[in-house]
Amino acid sequence: MKLILGGLQWTAFMIAAAIVVPVAIAQSFHLNHADSAVLIQSTFFVLGVAAVIQCLQGHRLPINESPAGLWWGVYTIYGGLTGTVFATFGETLRALQGALLLSAVFFFLFSLFKVIERLAVLFTPVVTGVYLLLLVMQLSQPIVKGLLGIGYLKNSVDGLVFGLAMVVTAAMFIMSRSNVTFLRQYAILLSLAGGWI
Numbered sequence: 001m002k003l004i005l006g007g008l009q010w011t012a013f014m015i016a017a018a019i020v021v022p023v024a025i026a027q028s029f030h031l032n033h034a035d036s037a038v039l040i041q042s043t044f045f046v047l048g049v050a051a052v053i054q055c056l057q058g059h060r061l062p063i064n065e066s067p068a069g070l071w072w073g074v075y076t077i078y079g080g081l082t083g084t085v086f087a088t089f090g091e092t093l094r095a096l097q098g099a100l101l102l103s104a105v106f107f108f109l110f111s112l113f114k115v116i117e118r119l120a121v122l123f124t125p126v127v128t129g130v131y132l133l134l135l136v137m138q139l140s141q142p143i144v145k146g147l148l149g150i151g152y153l154k155n156s157v158d159g160l161v162f163g164l165a166m167v168v169t170a171a172m173f174i175m176s177r178s179n180v181t182f183l184r185q186y187a188i189l190l191s192l193a194g195g196w197i
Contacts, residue, residue, distance in 0.1 A: 009189035014064050016192070018047050021067040027142060028079030029089045043067060071100065073135040080138075168194045 022043045026036035050065045078085070078092050086092040110116045145151060149161025172191035175183040183190070 005186055005189065009186055012189060012192050014066070017064055017066045018043060021072050024139060024142060025072070025075050025079070028076050029082070029093060031089075073131070073138065076138055165195075 019040060022039040023036070026039055031039065047065050047067075054060070054063070054065065075096060078096055079089070082089050082092045086095060107116075110119070147162060147165045149158025149165075150156065152158060152161055168191055171194060172187050175187035175190060178184050178187075
């Protein structure tokens with residue numbers, strides 16, 4: 001039973017971590033429901049293939065595979081700049097796809113010629129910290145709107161949704177610090193179940 005609950009919690013965590021990125025990007029680029037579904041399905045397919053490769057030939061560790069935060073931030077920032085840098089969301093996405101392909105070529109060349117080691121010293125904890133802070137500020141809007149219930153049942157703050165979100169969040173923190181081992185180990189799984197209910 002312990003193995004099943006642990007596996008369910010890990011699965012829920014991996015799905016939650018993976019689904020946020022395509023949903024946020026779809027929202028940033030105002031994709032319709034069909035295109036959003038294709039993006040989510042493609043993300044899950046690629047992550048599934050990556051997980052299988054990692055399990056069979058890679059690190060063989062239970063590490064969560066998810067879209068890179070760096071590219072997630074870049075896509076979100078450019079989504080907000082559409083109309084300024086590029087005229088339409090389609091043009092922005094095409095330019096980002098080209099940039100992603102070029103970055104793969106450069107990464108391969110930098111790895112081949114051992115340039116990455118010299119570039120890595122430029123990314124100090126201060127640089128990384130500032131980037132992560134800016135990323136959180138950029139991506140916090142949909143999360144805060146979801147917690148406040150804005151756009152769920154009405155376009156203003158929904159007190160009931162906000163209250164329930166705070167109850168589930170507080171319950172998760174309380175359970176994660178509980179003396180009861182079961183509650184502490186499965187706080188995330190129980191909180192996700194409470195959120196769905």
